[in-house]
Amino acid sequence: MTPFSYARADDAPDAIRLAGVAPHAKYLGGGTNLVDLMRETIERPTALVDVTGLSKTIDVREDGSIIIGAAATNTALAANRAIRERYPVLARAILAGASGQIRNMATVGGNILQRTRCAYFYDDAARCNKRVPGAGCDAIEGFNRNHAILGASAACVATHPSDMCVALAALDAVVHLSGPEGERAIPLASLHRLPGDHPDIETELRAGELIIAVELPTMPFATLSTYRKVRDRASYAFALISVAAAVDIDLGAIKDVRLALGGVAHRPWRARKAEDALRGQPASRANFRAAADLELSDAVGLSGNGFKIELAKRAIVAVLGDLTGAVA
Secondary structure, eight states: OOOOEEEEOSSHHHHHHHHHTSTTEEEESSOTTHHHHHHTTSOOOSEEEEOTTSOOOEEEOTTSOEEEETTOBHHHHHHOHHHHHHOHHHHHHHHTSSOHHHHHHOBHHHHHTOOOBOHHHHOTTSOBTTTSTTSOBTTTTSOOTTOOSSSOBTTBOOBOOOSHHHHHHHTTOEEEEEETTEEEEEEHHHHBOOOTTOTTOOBOOOTTOEEEEEEEOOOGGGGSEEEEEEOSSSSSOOOSEEEEEEEEEETTEEEEEEEEEESSSSSOEEOHHHHHHHTTSBOOHHHHHHHHHHHTTTOOOOTTTTHHHHHHHHHHHHHHHHHHTOOO
């Protein structure tokens, strides 16, 4: 492991100041991803700035929106009564991820910024454009059962690992940032980048920027929401396919819907084509299937993961059917 310095920040301005005076500094939350990458010498920060002193509060505002401090743990967020009642999809997504011990340590900000990765990313004997830009991607012709079917490129076919972020994407969550140039906000669904020619650049964060909070906008119909994760093992496994969905249904018709997919792309995949196709339509499995077909129309399978295209379609239909009670 590369030698590094350590400093604990009192608040966001202090963290930004400390990171600014140390070259190649990294912000440290729970460390559940960063420390692993440091052990493997994939990440080599010269300084760690501990940001666990940032806000851990989960505040319900007068307009019904919720502000989540970046240092709140995954466990605390999933257990929060307001989250469980108003956004059950988020609580269920968090509980589907990792293990209880990791959820106790992992922070909301850290979960969002965990690296998009695959087994080849960790293997220094393999070619990986994320680890060494320009090296190539061994996953494309290798073992790619878990890899991307949407938004991939010739440079990278890895999938974003977070369950929580899939739910946040479906809920129109907004990420609040602070950095040397001041504060700004960006939709969670736009925060992570598709790989293109530079899969090593994973987010839209600027140098020195720090996540300070996540905002859940008011969404009354999110009380009718859920998360389903399809995986090879019953626990502690990344999603082959996951679906986060919320539905506003009236007299058998879909007034509004939010839909996001995990395990399919380099970032949490907001299924906007399917959403647009479903609004105003009767809640029927035929319509759900047509919307799923439309969303997956650009999907491309690799040698080992072509089955994920049909699996994603069936998962969408099943989740929407469960939420709406549609049987035909």
